[in-house]
Amino acid sequence: xxxxxxxxxxxxxxxxxxxxxxxxxxxxxxxxxxxxxxxxxxxxxxxxxxxxxxxxxxxxxxxxxxxxxxxxxxxxxxxxxxxxxxxxxxxxxxxxxxxxxxxxxxxxxxxxxxxxxxxxxxxxxxxxxxxxxxxxxxxxxxxxxxxxxxxxxxxxxxxxxxxxxxxxxxxxxxxxxxxxxxxxxxxxxxxxxxxxxxxxxxxxxxxxxxxxxxxxxxxxxxxxxxxxxxxxxxxxxxxxxxxxxxxxxxxxxxxxxxxxxxxxxx
Amino acid sequence: xxxxxxxxxxxxxxxxxxxxxxxxxxxxxxxxxxxxxxxxxxxxxxxxxxxxxxxxxxxxxxxxxxxxxxxxxxxxxxxxxxxxxxxxxxxxxxxxxxxxxxxxxxxxxxxxxxxxxxxxxxxxxxxxxxxxxxxxxxxxxxxxxxxxxxxxxxxxxxxxxxxxxxxxxxxxxxxxxxxxxxxxxxxxxxxxxxxxxxxxxxxxxxxxxxxxxxxxxxxxxxxxxxxxxxxxxxxxxxxxxxxxxxxxxxxxxxxxxxxxxxxxxxxxxxxxxxxxxxxxxx
Ligand SMILES: [Zn+2]
Numbered sequence: 001x002x003x004x005x006x007x008x009x010x011x012x013x014x015x016x017x018x019x020x021x022x023x024x025x026x027x028x029x030x031x032x033x034x035x036x037x038x039x040x041x042x043x044x045x046x047x048x049x050x051x052x053x054x055x056x057x058x059x060x061x062x063x064x065x066x067x068x069x070x071x072x073x074x075x076x077x078x079x080x081x082x083x084x085x086x087x088x089x090x091x092x093x094x095x096x097x098x099x100x101x102x103x104x105x106x107x108x109x110x111x112x113x114x115x116x117x118x119x120x121x122x123x124x125x126x127x128x129x130x131x132x133x134x135x136x137x138x139x140x141x142x143x144x145x146x147x148x149x150x151x152x153x154x155x156x157x158x159x160x161x162x163x164x165x166x167x168x169x170x171x172x173x174x175x176x177x178x179x180x181x182x183x184x185x186x187x188x189x190x191x192x193x194x195x196x197x198x199x200x201x202x203x204x205x206x207x208x209x210x211x212x213x214x215x216x217x218x219x220x221x222x223x224x225x226x227x228x229x230x231x232x233x234x235x236x237x238x239x240x241x242x243x244x245x246x247x248x249x250x251x252x253x254x255x256x257x258x259x260x261x262x263x264x265x266x
Numbered sequence: 267x268x269x270x271x272x273x274x275x276x277x278x279x280x281x282x283x284x285x286x287x288x289x290x291x292x293x294x295x296x297x298x299x300x301x302x303x304x305x306x307x308x309x310x311x312x313x314x315x316x317x318x319x320x321x322x323x324x325x326x327x328x329x330x331x332x333x334x335x336x337x338x339x340x341x342x343x344x345x346x347x348x349x350x351x352x353x354x355x356x357x358x359x360x361x362x363x364x365x366x367x368x369x370x371x372x373x374x375x376x377x378x379x380x381x382x383x384x385x386x387x388x389x390x391x392x393x394x395x396x397x398x399x400x401x402x403x404x405x406x407x408x409x410x411x412x413x414x415x416x417x418x419x420x421x422x423x424x425x426x427x428x429x430x431x432x433x434x435x436x437x438x439x440x441x442x443x444x445x446x447x448x449x450x451x452x453x454x455x456x457x458x459x460x461x462x463x464x465x466x467x468x469x470x471x472x473x474x475x476x477x478x479x480x481x482x483x484x485x486x487x488x489x490x491x492x493x494x495x496x497x498x499x500x501x502x503x504x505x506x507x508x509x510x511x512x513x514x515x516x517x518x519x520x521x522x523x524x525x526x527x528x529x530x531x532x533x534x535x536x537x538x539x540x541x542x543x544x545x546x547x548x
Contacts, residue, residue: 115467117487117495122505123513127466127486134440135472139448155424155436155467155486162437176433176464177426185426200429201345210344212430255441259402261434262395263342 010194024066047088063099066109086129111150137162143242319385331373375530380408390422398435405442412545423463478507
């Protein structure tokens, strides 16, 4: 474990999943002015697990796409506890393409155990929906910044995670598989999830050490207001930096950011 | 050296000396040369058996046309996951491969292309950094040379033993596909049994043309996971190639015996040789 060992990996998993932990809409409410929510994928439906729209970040118009699991139990059911269906990803893609048309930066908030798992989601192309986002985001001609605020669960999280700058809150996690899933497949024992969490290297400090993310926003000893303020400051500096870059250079850097991830020997 | 010498990654002799294959569905023992002649389909019950990468190569590519690249690329075990190094060793020994995909350039019915063929005998065809890197490199090479890419896909998804590195390969390969596509080049994905998880959620679904083999399992979420999470009973034929065709996610289902012919026709219809010639001049 790198840098900060005040919490174990599994404690961070639990913190990331805590039902009181702020999710996407909290950050919209606390950082974005004049937010106008825009609904629907214009194909099939409107997935409440993803909230999207336009607003001002310190006077700069931005498109915001946020995973949201809801508050009350009814709300959470409606939002599938933040697990998007294909329509959620397609809505996100539509919002990104609208942002591209108007040269508006995109900010994505990620916090979900993963893509919604169900017969209907499969029938409507869950895999395709995620794949199309990865493809389109890699070529989207406007800045994208992705912030993991809760649990970044596998491909369902990555579908909002192809970006120029990746940020994690200190206690957020980001993983190819849930620790429980990993433990039950490998060791046939879901109770070994804490071990799996440690081995999967899924904390913000791990990902920063691997150069998979660019920035950690500290949470330890900070109030929600201070966290929001630090995040907002960083988002603004990144938006300024990215908007000053020629688009082709920005896209090359975006591809390069993912291109370099790997470790092999001849 | 003919392609057949290469079957099982080079440690086999001639097909006649290979041990017989046993059909998983009906238990029939099939002499290896007969198995190969029958396109790795069980003559007893007609089931499409899972093909090894070099078997597929011998069925698809023009004899002697394949130039393999990155054959020795191996993982560095990026998160030092418990027992992973031993698992890799074991997979190498049992499969004769160094990873779950072979890549290179080849000709199909006379048309040049970049080719990648996944092999489920190596850790279920799962994608870690090496699989991601090899497929990315063949797309980059094809983009530079103006070549189409044909991919034979079979995979259980992202390889959990490489953690976040595996997940990020989905984005990396999708980026390479995007750049290849933006260059106006053709990518045909052939989905074979099984194609699931993060592979379905990335390059498997990104083909200009998507072909499936009959009855191949193709989906994102695992069947058991769906049943356990939702308590719903899965409909008959759920996530099979025919189901995906009916729901509009694959262009066509093609039999093994006609695959090479069909790929050749598709390459010809896309006039891929012209782009390749221009790529050579560049
Ligand atoms: Zn049989």
